[in-house]
Amino acid sequence: MRVSLFVDGANYYYMQRDKLKWNIDAQKLRDWAASKGELVDAFYYIGKSAPSDLREQKYLDMLAYSGYSLVTKEIKEILQDDGSITRKANLDIEIVLDMFNTIDNYDMAILVSGDGDFERPLQLLRARGKKFIVLSTAGFVASEIRMVAGMHFVDVANLREELERIT
Incomplete structure (x- = not known):
């Protein structure tokens, strides 16, 4: 079984910070994915500050040296009506493009995200005969993802x- 890992970096970060309250080791995550078969790709999608600060760059370097292919996009600052600034770098389309541009390379996709935007891509993977696992956690995963994933949803909280x- 050839496996590809797709990590939605923003979702991964906020899931740990806001819901799990513990940190996932990216290398252990990659190894967990490899335990499901032959890991052929591990992609990590993340917004990047311009210029990168030292801490951010060290984290990105660690990911690369741990075997992840990094897909980055510059973080945009959006001025809100109330004068506050929201920082955002949406990489959902890049994740979906890579899932389908590399579809012949894997038999199973492991998606680390609870974002409801992945409902349709997961349905299409299933229609193409691909297996998938969705890694997220209760209270952080969209109901649309839970419905499409069914028994292929794995709650990260159970993998602590x-x-x-x-540390």
């Missing part, structure tokens, strides 16, 4: 012993 980064 295997995935937690020990």
Whole structure:
């Protein structure tokens, strides 16, 4: 079974910070994906500051040296009506494009995201005969994703012993 891992970096970060309250070790995550078959690709999608600060660059370097292919997009600052600034770098389309541009390379996709925007791409993967696993956590995964994933949803909270980064 050839496996490709697709990590929605923003969703991954906020899931840890806001819901799990513990940190996932990116290398352990990659190894967990590799335990499902032959890991042929591991993609990590993340917004990047311009210019990168040292801490951010060290994290990106660690990901690359851990075997992830990085897909980055510059973070945009959006002025809100109330005068506050929202920082955003939406990489959903890049994830979907890579899922389908590399579809012949894998038998199973592992998506780390709870974003409801992935409902239709997952349906299309299934229609193309591909298996998939969605990794997210309760209270952070969209109901549309839970419905399409069914038994192929894995709650990261249940993998704490295997995935937690020990500091």
